[in-house]
Amino acid sequence: MKKKDIILKADNISKQYKLGLVGTGSINDDLKRWWYKIRGKENPFLKIGESNDRSTKGSSDYVWALQDINFEVERGEVVGIIGKNGAGKSTLLKILSKVTSPTTGEIKTKGRIASLLEVGTGFHGEMTGRENIYLNGAILGMTKKEIASKIDEIIDFSGCQRYIDTPVKRYSSGMTVRLAFAVAAFLEPEILVIDEVLAVGDAEFQKKAIGKMQDISKGEGRTVLFVSHNMAAVKNLCTRAIVLEHGKTVFEGGVDEAVDFYINMNVTPNSLPLHKRNDRKGYGDFLFWDIIKQKEDGSVSNIFLSGDTIIFVIQIKNKFKREIKDIRVDFGLNNSRDIRISWFSTSIFKERIVLNESKEDIEIHLEINNLPLKAGNYSLTANLIVDGVPQDWISNAVYFDIENGDFFKTGKIISSNQGDFLIKHKFLLNDE
The missing domain is CATH 2.70.50.60 (abc- transporter (atp binding component) like domain)
Known part of the structure; x- marks a missing residue:
């Protein structure tokens, strides 16, 4: 039996926040936490707190944005992470990208991680698009020569040729996302982490981005973690999916089963039969x-x-x-x-x-x-x-x-801004 090539492992990941304040919110709480630590005892604040259900009023100032998340990702897999707003998806990606640290647990990875979490993440507004490409490459540990060998492909894919030597602060959000995705995809990280930020792009760019992610995973054998509310895109791109609710894993398995679970989880019955x-x-x-x-x-x-x-x-x-x-x-x-x-x-x-x-x-x-x-x-x-x-x-x-789904059965998703109805049609070349 072939041994699994695990490239990323989340081991008992939890993340706790205190509402409204930075840290524990008082000197007394900070001292208490320090006193327990030097005595080799567990942080006392880990025993309190409520699940992250934003729709209800809680009785505690502490909330668990994530609780006891465990999963493994093999090299070359495309894993979807789905859930409602506030389920903990973005928090999980930030932990995986090492933007923030977990309260408990550990992330183990092999290789470089490139993240596209929010518009402009990792970009310096005063620097030009070209300069930001070199900056992001350096952050990923690449040499100037390695970045230079990829820069023409990055600029071409982004469609920002005309503005590449203009400071990024003058870019629209769509242009920024285009360039950020191109940088993340072409600088060859072993793991690519993509949040819902792709939704900022237009339909043409989303199609290009999904095609590139397919090439990355299938052709180049690299790993992709993908968060989206577009279930058709998740089905089209991912091989497996994880469903989060209130910071906890409620389902992990095949993408079709995960999407069905998520959809049925959101059923809101009428108030009366x-x-x-x-x-x-x-x-x-x-x-x-x-x-x-x-x-x-x-x-x-x-x-x-x-x-x-x-x-x-x-x-x-x-x-x-x-x-x-x-x-x-x-x-x-x-x-x-x-x-x-x-x-x-x-x-x-x-x-x-x-x-x-x-x-x-x-x-x-x-x-x-x-x-x-x-x-x-x-x-x-x-x-x-x-x-x-x-x-x-x-x-x-x-x-x-x-x-939105694959109505035309072509593998392409039609966005919602293309009218009220979808109509079956075809084009024929009248080549007489």
Whole structure:
């Protein structure tokens, strides 16, 4: 069996902060910590503190931005780190990049680490782009000759040729990120650490950056740690992923499974079950009881990618067990601004839905293939008509989220600013 080539190992990493103050916040606390240290005892402040849940008010001034993080990364792997804002992703990357130290635990690495954590990280504003390339190379331990051999590639990739001898303080955030990524990628570190900062770049640059990261990992055998809220980009680039929540690892495994776990972790149920909603209109002999959102594999979810298949399992209650000659279901699709953008109805089909038996529970499936929606929040307003009589109507009966996905099945992600809908199309060369 081939031995694993571990290039990075996080061993029991934790990071504690005191809210509002630097250090422990008082001479008494500092003395207490020092006294325990010289006696060879554990820091007493490690026994207190709360998890980093920013949505709740805590009772302690101490919070754990990270707690007991353990993982290994093999050479050539691309590992995604995903989680909601405040989950501890950036703190972990700063520790891995040695920008800050862990409160407990240890990071073990083999080789140089290049980091792209925030716009302008490692750049001196008064120095030109060219000078900053040499500065960053020197920080990575490279000689002037090594940097010079790569500088033309760096400048060309960044697209900042015209401004390369201008002080960086005059760059836009997008230009700064372009140059910073080019420096980090082309100066050949063994480990490349990339935070969500790539989102600052335009669609063209993001595509170039992801392509370069693929080349780095697959072609050159170097390791990439990648943080992003773009799940399609994570799926496209990473081989494995770690999910963080409130500073703790809640999942580690294959990228598809990790993304599914993260998506389902963020499901926010309606405050009331559908059958208990009283903001409804209609005669009421038949009621929408529940509407379940499923993926193509049958798993229940609240978040889907553009291009996915979504199945709405519509459960209807027949209160008086009446026979049905014609049941009509309409759904109005609304965007986050509550504007109607599409409509689905059984009435457009020739075949009527007829129920000859007096069933109490009725189930109808609405299947939508190749979701052509851009990223955003959507809802369905539900309407039920039985034998021509309006029975039940509920505004915004069900909500769901769409994230950018590989709609065209080309491996390329279309950003949200390219209109409201995605439409299948093709170009043909009329070469007569």
